[in-house]
Amino acid sequence: MKFARFNGEKLGFVNDDTVVDLTDEFDLTTNDPLREFINGDYDLDDIEATGDTYPLSDVRLESPVRRPGKIVAAPLNYEEHVEEMGVEMDIAERGYFLKAASSLIGPSDTIELPYIDERFDYEIELAFILDDEVKDIPAEEVWDNVFGYTILLDISLRGDQDRSNRKSFDTFTVVGPYVVTPDEVGDPQALDMELRLNGEVRQSVNTEKMIYSCADIVQYASIGATIEAGDIVTTGTPKGVGELQAEDRIDAQIENIGSLEIPVVERDVRFADLDV
Structure with missing residues (x-):
């Protein structure tokens, strides 16, 4: 699975030329959603991918992790x-x-x-x-x-x-x-x-x-x-x-x-x- 942080505070996974928003599915509330997801100890099998889907060409891709500890x-x-x-x-x-x-x-x-x-x-x-x-x-x-x-x-x-x-x-x-x-x-x-x-x-x-x-x-x-x-x-x-x-x-x-x-x-x- 390919994870991306996009449009500032959203976490999604990339499916071909689209990105599926996971932010609401996992109730991610910080501006570092991948770290929040990792620390939440979620199972990748739990992903149901019910969020909005965006063309990759229409989103702004950010650094996947915003502020790692180091x-x-x-x-x-x-x-x-x-x-x-x-x-x-x-x-x-x-x-x-x-x-x-x-x-x-x-x-x-x-x-x-x-x-x-x-x-x-x-x-x-x-x-x-x-x-x-x-x-x-x-x-x-x-x-x-x-x-x-x-x-x-x-x-x-x-x-x-x-x-x-x-x-x-x-x-x-x-x-x-x-x-x-x-x-x-x-x-x-x-x-x-x-x-x-x-x-x-x-x-x-x-x-x-x-x-x-x-x-x-x-x-x-x-x-x-x-x-x-x-x-x-x-x-x-x-x-x-x-x-x-x-x-x-x-x-x-x-x-x-x-x-x-x-x-x-x-x-x-x-x-x-x-x-x-």
């Missing part, structure tokens, strides 16, 4: 990306990092670069959302706690600042268009993933190339932090990371999950002119 991110999780970054370490040495939930936007939004005199890069990643709280969980048990998978674009300021700082600007985490349940995704470690910039393929990989699997990342992160239902975990980017500029357009797709297109703009601000 976004847990894995750096350096593909060998060829480790090589292109010129480092000799991966998650085991570097550790995971967190992105601010306020950086989240959806596929109907726009990436906004905050400065005109700094470099910003794109990264495509497979991400997923947990349906239960986990702590110190063995990797083999993680799969039973995944609610669904989605596409995540991790936008980054290049520089020497702390990673969580450089990656947490507003609009720097694009998520969507849907969260797809595991039964429809199949093996998450065997998905083709591709990013095009202005029509040109820049990143292309199969997720089998990950150094650490989705489950490994959760196991590692849950040693130090409780991962809560509705949190987003993202799994690292492949080689091909490159620079973003105003008027660029990103087209990202992951097999069995979907695709999204999003434009890029910039603010007329020079970092060098700021009094910091």
